[in-house]
Amino acid sequence: MSLGPYASFVVTSYVLATAVVLVLIAWIAIDYRRQKARLRELEASGITRRSGRGATEI
């Protein structure tokens, strides 16, 4: 597959798109970890929800 004179533009677009999507995914994953960790801390400090379930339980 030859991309001709404008290869750099095509490649840059694809690379950028991939990068942004990866950043999004990473951000969401990290955020998930962080919230879970905080919930676990809270649970460890003995806080329970109004429903009586533990903090990390769904």
Add this chain to the structure above:
Amino acid sequence: MTLIDLANPTKFLTLTARVLPWLAALTAILLLVGLYQSAMAPDDYQQGSTVKIMFVHVPNAWLSMFVWGVMSLAALGTLVWRHPLADVAAKAAAPIGAAFTFLALVTGSLWGRPMWGTYWEWDARLTSVLILFLMYLGLIALWRAVEDPSRAARAAAILTLVGALNLPIIKFSVDWWNTLHQPASVMRMGGSALDRAFLIPLLVMAVAFSLLFVTLHLAAMRNEILRRRVRSLQMMQASQRSA
């Protein structure tokens, strides 16, 4: 499990926990297929290989508007039904929408350079998308600036609905003003004007990106629900200490 059940945050968490892995897998497969197909697509006789930019540009452009549409629906949910899950949906969608809009802008510019000889031109389509991007940023700033989430939600909802007026402007800007940007060729009255060789990869990519949005959005909503749980537990902790 009915729609009403889904509206309960806890049920929402259980259901999405089950659905998300499948969605993610399906998205990955479709993305790979789309990428393969766009790599295999022939060069355009006018645009050469740059036509391949279309397969990322157009889905992102569509999604940038679609996500605002989703947020507008959520805004109605916030204002009319005062439903907390609607707040969550709106808040989680904003950064994802901003990312898609950013990609539409950047890939558009990268396509514009070889096609029009310039990265940026102040014409109606390009500018209205830039405004969309600014409004996404404004919304994100608003969400971050306001401590109380339900208060922020109501303000953001109103702003989202007002900003939805920009969507028809983006969509029809190419028809209303003569701009550099080409008019709608895929989704238009009287069938598509695009060759099948381009149409099929484009549609596959479009579906793949839409699934990507759904997956990311559901995951981000889960995070947001957890964040609120953390917040309310911290509040309880504070008041327990005082008691």
Add this chain to the structure above:
Amino acid sequence: MRLSGRGVRCVRGGREVFSGLDFEASAGEALAVIGPNGSGKTSLLRLIAGLLAAAGGSIGLEGGEGELTLPEQAHYLGHRDALKPALSVVENLAFWRDFLGGEAFPIAESLAAVGLDHAAQLPAAFLSAGQRRRLSIARLLTARRPIWLLDEPTNALDTAGQAMFAALMADHLAGGGLIIAATHTPLGIAARELRIGGAS
């Protein structure tokens, strides 16, 4: 006319202030809301005035004027006195009379009733704390409303002013009005007590 609340719950800034609150008051009756600082007296008044949304329960009015909602039949007298410093005393009052609409009483008489007639032409910026409070009270007299929601109304009033205001409240009740007042000090009229929060 009967104003009542059932199981009212109030959440502010994500924290529950009170819940399961029941109360009621009929025409000619005064209800004194008492409780320690931060127990939710002001919040309750704002809920009734429609300035806050209740997180649960219901507040209703029976036998009010036909199509008007509860807030539209109520006066709210809060800590902030809704006066514009740039306007004179008379201008301030005249604006609220025209804007609030409904049955209107002569401004000069209301000012005389609160002891501000000598200051009628002064800009509101020149008033002392107690004089500002008196001017707010004059608003209650000029535009008549059956329901008065008062938040610590006697704050800043001198002893004579407190007696004057007690007489005005008694008049209002005698005319079939209804008063709900949050307060830390005695109101000077017979009132049922509604206690919220822990012991005062």
Add this chain to the structure above:
Amino acid sequence: MRLSGRGVRCVRGGREVFSGLDFEASAGEALAVIGPNGSGKTSLLRLIAGLLAAAGGSIGLEGGEGELTLPEQAHYLGHRDALKPALSVVENLAFWRDFLGGEAFPIAESLAAVGLDHAAQLPAAFLSAGQRRRLSIARLLTARRPIWLLDEPTNALDTAGQAMFAALMADHLAGGGLIIAATHTPLGIAARELRIGGAS
């Protein structure tokens, strides 16, 4: 330490408020300024605090700390509470401690003394009227000043709060402080009265 005024005259907005006013207070003594609304209690406190210029007479301090002027040794607690809604309770208090300088007392202790320790991390915007007043009082404790100028300090405080504040004032006097307070209600401590204007 002795604070005294001789023949003080006050003019506001071109109108004379009072004239020929004499007063004095020494360390360990409280002076309660009483008088009807608009008689000039607030104006007198602001004159002493240096926030208004007297139109006649003189106000002086004998035996204060070396080079400091009278306002620099005084706390002024007015109707407006000098709190920033965007900052938390602790941040508000820490700012005034740092800005006012001088001898500083631990924030946590002052907050506990006024019963606000549970709200330390809340934004000040979330406080009720009485809680705001308590926070202002905590400022008096955190940055120590010998002279307290208080304008209706018990406004908005609940009964427990008034007792708490009376105890704090008694402590301050016992420590050699001096209090001048404008008020319409009893302060809860022994105080000499200074009457201005007509009969209350």
Add this chain to the structure above:
Amino acid sequence: MTALTALIRRDIRIALRVGGGALIGVLFFLTVVVLMPFAVGPDLALLTRLGPAILWLGALLASLLTLDRLFMADHEDGSLDLIVMSRTPLELTCAAKALAHWLAAGLPLIVATPVLGLLLNLDATATSAVALTLLAGTPALTFTGMIGAALAVTLHRGGLLLAVLVLPLSIPVLIFGVSASQAAITGPLSFGTPFSILCALSLVSLVIGPFAAAASLRHGLD
């Protein structure tokens, strides 16, 4: 009706006594115009060509400058509570407040346009075209800006956040205002099309603005 006229009269009276509104707007407007010759150099033809754009920018920025206090003052002194509780529909009240603001801060700009047109070397037709487009378009600026002002009040946030939220909404107004004036001055495009779009924008914002502002006040007070 008396309620609304009372409100408009009060707001205008306060604006005139306290100042602010009208004069700061006009002065800012003047500053923008005075600055331009320094920016583009002494090229009179260019200045003339940019004239409408400069005047429109000035008007937009000037309205931004005064709008953020539209509801804030009433909120701070407690008037807003009483306004929300009153028997007048909140949408009408919001519209009346915006109208008062426009009369006090927008109209002076339009009145000042002829003077500034002189400074920018615009001829009589050009000046009147700009004034006409401003007359048709500035209400849209005020009424969209009102949305931001209402949001700012309920969020307890002022200044720049407000500007950021409002500015994107006013971009279309600016575009059509300038292109209508340009068309009137230089042709060859017709004046009618952009001008009628401008009027349409104003009409739309006349409806949307009060509703959105009232909604955000109703949902946001506490």
Add this chain to the structure above:
Amino acid sequence: MTALTALIRRDIRIALRVGGGALIGVLFFLTVVVLMPFAVGPDLALLTRLGPAILWLGALLASLLTLDRLFMADHEDGSLDLIVMSRTPLELTCAAKALAHWLAAGLPLIVATPVLGLLLNLDATATSAVALTLLAGTPALTFTGMIGAALAVTLHRGGLLLAVLVLPLSIPVLIFGVSASQAAITGPLSFGTPFSILCALSLVSLVIGPFAAAASLRHGLD
């Protein structure tokens, strides 16, 4: 010293929280810059020529939008009384407040200039020239503006006096700022002369501003 740093820290913190953070400042300038092409048309050469003026106008607007609240907020909540009574000399306090305001409202613009320069098609030298003039000139805007803000507080006249006083004072700053940047970009005039005048203006206002503001606060409170 701790008193002054405490004040600066508090003011910046409030500005960031209420205004929505430094991001908002940058976003504001971005929007102002994005407005320009709509107004003057998509002519890149022209935009480049107008670039410095646009950035300077943005700076002026951002400072005006926030400056009139410099003392007003402290006055309304009673903080100003305590500030006047405190042991720190009022001149220093005023200077500290102005500095905090500049850090929160002026500095973000300067930091964002390179990005905005790209949008306005300015090259690296031009961008750095504009950033340099902004760095030298915006303190003058803040410190002269402070005088107006202090007068506005003591006279209970919000915008009016501020506008009448501040804008005429800031026009020279604007003019020399823009012409210095222009000189650096297009020549043939020298950059040095207007730039040193700009610096002189800033220095003078750094001295005059705090004294005038402190004097008006001291004599004006009631």
